[in-house]
Amino acid sequence: MNIVQLRKLSYDEVCRCNRCGFCLPSCPVYAVEQRESASPRGRNAITRAVIEGRVGWSRDIERSIFSCLGCGACTAACFPSVGTRDVVMGDRACLAGEGLQPETADRLARSIGKSHNISEEDNEERGDWREILRDVPDDAFEKDAAEVVYFVGCVASFFPMAQKIPVSMSRIMERAGVDFTILAGEERCCGYPLIGAGVPEHVEAHRAHNLRKVQEVGAKAVVFTCPSCYHSWKASYDAEVELLSAPEFLERLIQEKRLPLKELRATVTYHDPCDLGRQSGVFEPPRNVLQAIPGLRLKELPNNRQMSVCCGGGGNVEMVNPELSGRVAQMKIEEIRSTGADMVVSSCQQCLRTMLTRARREKVPLVAKDLTELVMEALEGETS
Amino acid sequence: MDRKPWIEQIEEIVGPDHILTSDMDRILYGYDASLAKGKADAVVLPGDTDEVSRVMALAHRERIPVIARGSGTNLSGGTVPARGGVVIHLSRMNRILEIDLPNRTATVEPGVITLDLQNRLLRDGFVYAPDPASQKVSTLGGNLGENSGGPHCLKYGVTTNHVLGAEVVLSDGTVMWTGGKTHDSAGYDLTGLLVGSEGTLGVVTCMILRILRAPEAVKTMLAVYDSIEDAGNTVSAVIAEGIVPATLEMMDRVVMQAVEASVQAGYPLDAAAVLIIELDGMVDGMERQAQKIQAICRRHHVREIRTARDDAERAKLWAGRKGAFGAITRLKPSYMVGDGTVPRTRLPGVLKRVLETGEKYGLLIGNVFHAGDGNLHPLILFDERVEGELERVKAASSEILKICAEAGGTISGEHGIGLEKLEEMHFVFSEGDLAVMRQVKKAFDPKGLLNPGKVVP
Numbered sequence: 001m002n003i004v005q006l007r008k009l010s011y012d013e014v015c016r017c018n019r020c021g022f023c024l025p026s027c028p029v030y031a032v033e034q035r036e037s038a039s040p041r042g043r044n045a046i047t048r049a050v051i052e053g054r055v056g057w058s059r060d061i062e063r064s065i066f067s068c069l070g071c072g073a074c075t076a077a078c079f080p081s082v083g084t085r086d087v088v089m090g091d092r093a094c095l096a097g098e099g100l101q102p103e104t105a106d107r108l109a110r111s112i113g114k115s116h117n118i119s120e121e122d123n124e125e126r127g128d129w130r131e132i133l134r135d136v137p138d139d140a141f142e143k144d145a146a147e148v149v150y151f152v153g154c155v156a157s158f159f160p161m162a163q164k165i166p167v168s169m170s171r172i173m174e175r176a177g178v179d180f181t182i183l184a185g186e187e188r189c190c191g192y193p194l195i196g197a198g199v200p201e202h203v204e205a206h207r208a209h210n211l212r213k214v215q216e217v218g219a220k221a222v223v224f225t226c227p228s229c230y231h232s233w234k235a236s237y238d239a240e241v242e243l244l245s246a247p248e249f250l251e252r253l254i255q256e257k258r259l260p261l262k263e264l265r266a267t268v269t270y271h272d273p274c275d276l277g278r279q280s281g282v283f284e285p286p287r288n289v290l291q292a293i294p295g296l297r298l299k300e301l302p303n304n305r306q307m308s309v310c311c312g313g314g315g316n317v318e319m320v321n322p323e324l325s326g327r328v329a330q331m332k333i334e335e336i337r338s339t340g341a342d343m344v345v346s347s348c349q350q351c352l353r354t355m356l357t358r359a360r361r362e363k364v365p366l367v368a369k370d371l372t373e374l375v376m377e378a379l380e381g382e383t384s
Numbered sequence: 385m386d387r388k389p390w391i392e393q394i395e396e397i398v399g400p401d402h403i404l405t406s407d408m409d410r411i412l413y414g415y416d417a418s419l420a421k422g423k424a425d426a427v428v429l430p431g432d433t434d435e436v437s438r439v440m441a442l443a444h445r446e447r448i449p450v451i452a453r454g455s456g457t458n459l460s461g462g463t464v465p466a467r468g469g470v471v472i473h474l475s476r477m478n479r480i481l482e483i484d485l486p487n488r489t490a491t492v493e494p495g496v497i498t499l500d501l502q503n504r505l506l507r508d509g510f511v512y513a514p515d516p517a518s519q520k521v522s523t524l525g526g527n528l529g530e531n532s533g534g535p536h537c538l539k540y541g542v543t544t545n546h547v548l549g550a551e552v553v554l555s556d557g558t559v560m561w562t563g564g565k566t567h568d569s570a571g572y573d574l575t576g577l578l579v580g581s582e583g584t585l586g587v588v589t590c591m592i593l594r595i596l597r598a599p600e601a602v603k604t605m606l607a608v609y610d611s612i613e614d615a616g617n618t619v620s621a622v623i624a625e626g627i628v629p630a631t632l633e634m635m636d637r638v639v640m641q642a643v644e645a646s647v648q649a650g651y652p653l654d655a656a657a658v659l660i661i662e663l664d665g666m667v668d669g670m671e672r673q674a675q676k677i678q679a680i681c682r683r684h685h686v687r688e689i690r691t692a693r694d695d696a697e698r699a700k701l702w703a704g705r706k707g708a709f710g711a712i713t714r715l716k717p718s719y720m721v722g723d724g725t726v727p728r729t730r731l732p733g734v735l736k737r738v739l740e741t742g743e744k745y746g747l748l749i750g751n752v753f754h755a756g757d758g759n760l761h762p763l764i765l766f767d768e769r770v771e772g773e774l775e776r777v778k779a780a781s782s783e784i785l786k787i788c789a790e791a792g793g794t795i796s797g798e799h800g801i802g803l804e805k806l807e808e809m810h811f812v813f814s815e816g817d818l819a820v821m822r823q824v825k826k827a828f829d830p831k832g833l834l835n836p837g838k839v840v841p
């Protein structure tokens with residue numbers, strides 16, 4: 001992208017920012033860094049100054065723009081509802097056009113281009129999480145035709161810490177008698193991290209491939225345990241099939257009485273992932289699923305739903321600036337601990353990974369589980 | 385920019401992470417919530433009083449302007465570096481140092497967010513009364529700088545009535561204390577002088593604030609009117625009856641439309657104006673007082689009175705009011721907000737003339753304000769990017785302040801003078817008055833380095 005295109009995309013938007021500053025306290029990055037360049041108001045002002053030719057792109061601007069978590073809390077707090085997240089993504093595309101993107105973002109984009117996933121591993125290994133399920137064949141859950149495609153996503157496919165999620169989800173669906181398939185080696189990155197890396201033009205190839213695969217299977221629905229994949233499909237895929245996040249799908253299975261949940265005695269709090277809650281409007285389904293588990297008590301976080309605070313794992317910040325991401329995660333952990341709950345439940349592999357990594361590093365006891373894990377436990381009647 | 389030698393010296397004081405000099409940062413500290421713009425030479429993020437003092441001593445030696453900054457939400461250009469210089473952003477000095485319940489005081493650093501202190505106090509059943517609509521982002525240092533008010537200041541008074549003492553760094557770096565924990569202090573009331581001085585007399589690094597017990601009960605009503613005049617007359621009548629509600633806020637149709645598009649506060653979009661009337665205090669007698677107010681409203685042709693049934697409904701009514709300035713850019717990208725204050729009895733007449741001024745200049749004006757205090761906030765809407773509009777807006781804004789001054793009022797209720805209301809100081813002060821103010825400034829800041837170009841023309 002160049003400045004002419006950026007002006008078209010963002011100028012009116014940033015001019016609606018009247019600098020009232022109401023976004024400042026909602027921005028986790030500002031809370032940590034406490035300087036204007038780390039605030040949504042600052043990012044809008046930078047964009048405006050660049051468009052108006054008052055300042056040129058620079059490494060300082062790159063740091064500010066690539067430190068945005070894309071969590072959207074600023075827009076939720078903004079009375080004229082300025083879409084700073086999209087403004088920032090436009091800026092990133094421009095910075096990348098100038099060759100000013102961070103080294104890590106560039107590497108990520110190149111790696112996705114080559115291996116079709118964010119991990120630099122061979123994409124054929126996408127289905128390797130099935131090895132955890134000792135009693136199934138190597139090609140388990142792969143079918144030529146199915147009603148539902150389960151889109152696993154890169155993080156849950158490749159990162160051991162998150163592989164419990166597809167393990168739980170596939171078992172739950174099996175238990176409920178869902179006719180589903182995974183795409184295994186034929187699943188490709190949804191493209192979302194490419195937008196964050198400043199190369200949105202690279203998304204199309206991935207989109208087309210994934211859509212074609214879903215079509216080949218003849219599925220009526222795609223189910224996601226990753227809220228970012230889900231949001232990405234919903235926002236830009238133009239899919240003709242139903243798209244469901246795991247919490248929505250689980251809620252439906254429970255309503256249809258296909259999941260006999262046993263008692264779990266625990267008090268949990270729920271963390272709304274940004275891409276599921278604020279970006280996609282899915283707030284109640286995960287709560288309804290939790291409430292359906294007998295014996296489980298839900299204690300809300302002080303900042304919940306629209307006001308939920310990002311875990312620190314959004315916007316590729318975890319790769320570009322792990323230190324910053326960790327400090328945001330620390331705030332999140334403190335908020336979670338203030339509830340006194342036994343554990344935090346979320347519906348996002350990235351949130352869990354970010355929070356647990358920080359907790360481990362700081363040696364704070366934190367139990368964090370994905371909603372699918374908890375539902376699996378309730379199906380088996382384990383006590384947590 | 386060529387790297388000035390003093391930058392390295394500041395670096396030694398605060399550490400390299402806490403001084404910003406990039407072109408980007410200098411622009412980012414060049415604005416606030418007003419329309420004014422400037423460019424800083426450097427930005428410093430000090431961690432304690434000693435660092436502030438050393439930076440200011442250096443600035444004094446080098447004759448560099450110093451601009452104190454909280455969250456930069458003031459509406460008059462108060463933090464815009466009109467003549468360059470060093471912006472001292474106090475965001476890192478954000479600790480609540482002590483809450484002393486028996487003595488009813490809170491001691492805080494200036495970077496504490498107003499609402500953070502209020503939420504903390506509420507846990508013990510206490511309040512810090514001044515509640516600017518921007519309280520969730522404004523700092524207590526900024527509140528002090530502007531002598532900020534808010535809806536509840538009708539009953540409880542503005543910031544100056546709640547600051548008991550302050551630690552202040554003077555222009556040469558000297559650190560001194562004014563006032564203290566007691567409610568009276570001997571000698572000149574320098575605390576009173578500092579409050580509202582917009583960073584032109586010193587930089588405050590610690591504040592002792594007065595705190596109050598939270599009221600036992602609260603009742604919030606929304607009175608809906610088909611004419612602005614009826615709403616205005618209700619305000620004067622309530623006060624004339626000797627009733628002092630906790631708040632008496634007014635909003636007109638233009639503002640309600642912008643607000644409703646942002647948060648569904650439930651304001652009636654076909655009404656001409658609404659009043660938010662809140663009572664607080666003891667449960668005993670509250671109902672009687674509410675009925676008295678409702679009777680006055682009815683005498684002035686109120687269309688409907690709604691009462692918030694619970695905290696959630698009350699919060700909704702207030703969310704709309706507090707976001708009104710921000711929401712207004714749903715209608716037009718820029719706004720200039722006036723801050724004139726008039727005697728309450730003159731409100732209906734002045735309001736009419738404000739709207740006429742808008743028509744004369746062909747500008748849309750929305751009104752949202754602290755009616756009980758007679759403190760008007762006409763919001764003039766426009767698009768900064770359209771050539772010539774800003775000049776027209778400034779002319780209209782100035783004319784409105786003149787109307788306020790002529791009605792026996794003044795040109796600022798709570799947003800300060802900063803850069804934007806400088807010329808209008810002449811509407812309310814004689815040359816002699818201004819000369820005295822200049823002498824006060826000179827006594828504190830002989831070199832004219834503290835937030836230069838502000839407050840006194």
Ligand SMILES: Cc1cc2nc3c(=O)[nH]c(=O)nc-3n(C[C@H](O)[C@H](O)[C@H](O)COP(=O)(O)OP(=O)(O)OC[C@H]3O[C@@H](n4cnc5c(N)ncnc54)[C@H](O)[C@@H]3O)c2cc1C
Nearest residue numbers: 454455456457458462517523525526529532533583588798
């Ligand atoms: C949407 C909106 C609603 C608002 N509503 C209200 C309202 O209801 N009532 C009201 O009164 N105002 C209101 N304001 C104006 C503004 O929020 C207040 O003036 C507020 O007190 C500014 O706080 P701040 O931390 O942003 O200060 P800043 O804007 O950063 O600074 C304000 C002034 O104080 C000085 N200053 C800051 N810190 C110090 C310090 N430590 N020592 C000495 N001087 C210092 C600065 O130099 C400057 O002159 C509103 C603004 C907006 C955008």
